Amino acid sequence: MASLEILKVPDERLKQASEPVDVFDDILRTFVKDLEETRQMGPGAVGIAAPQVGHFQRIVIVDVSKTRKPVPNHGYMVLVNPEITHWEGYEMGREGCLSVPDYTGNVIRATRLEVKAQDPWGKPLEYGMEGFEARALQHEMDHLDGMLFIDRVVSRRTDLFRRKVYQKGGKSRKSS
């Protein structure tokens, strides 16, 4: 295994679209191991996409199982040729990126996804994702199309007051 070099803005290669994977061999699986090792070297990264290390194939890794506050998750996922087949809802959340050091910004993402992909052996996968995990996948899949979260940052002023919380107390409060 080897840790790979992460491309950082303003590297033009981060704008390059990635190609689908059609050969599921040991070379691919070795690359996935290196990509995961690279993710784990990053400060608290919950995902990584192949093009972030200059490898322009449609491969992402997402693992939101170790957040500060636990969130619904499927653990460690390697998604090859991922496709979002359904999405709904939207929510603003703060994002940063291994490829954009020392900057975070607010981005609107869908809150629920259905996703089809393949594993590193070519076996089909299907997931339903929500919240933070869905956000992470959208962030990583953007890399496959040459997009960065900074291309989607919105002003905090545009945040909508969520009218559904008119009654006092947030999600953490237990009803009494």
Added chain:
Amino acid sequence: MNDWKMLTLVGGDQQGIVAKVTMVLYRNGWNLGEASMIRLGGNFSIMMMVTGEGDVEQIVAPVASELGLHIHVDDISGGLHQHLIPNFQVRVLGADRAGIVAQVTQALVDAGFNILELESDVAGSPDSPVYIMNIQGFAQATLEQVENAVAILGDIDVSVSSVETLIG
């Protein structure tokens, strides 16, 4: 490392303020760092970190005078790459009355909350104004502790949510 100054400019809004001010700085060899610029009540306010040689107030004075802007310059310590990442978002909504900001922020301070960013606005209509405030900040406290701290504010609707910054 550079010595940074905080340059503040405030005046009636008009087109071209940012371009004119920053062009003068650029032509005189000054660099910009982090900045916050916004229109508030028909005024335009600029706060930006600047660094360069000479007297920045003198450099900016002619264009500020032309645009009707007040200038203020402070020597500051600190510099770039010192961002703190917020872990809480607080949204506030209430029929406008005196003391909303003071009461909410005091409750937050009592919970050990450090405000990193605060934006507020008065929405509604002149007859029934509504105060809306969005705060992002950092606290060691739990979500429940921050929620409890602001729960005492009866007529003001305060919602607290955790911000988990996604790095990917």
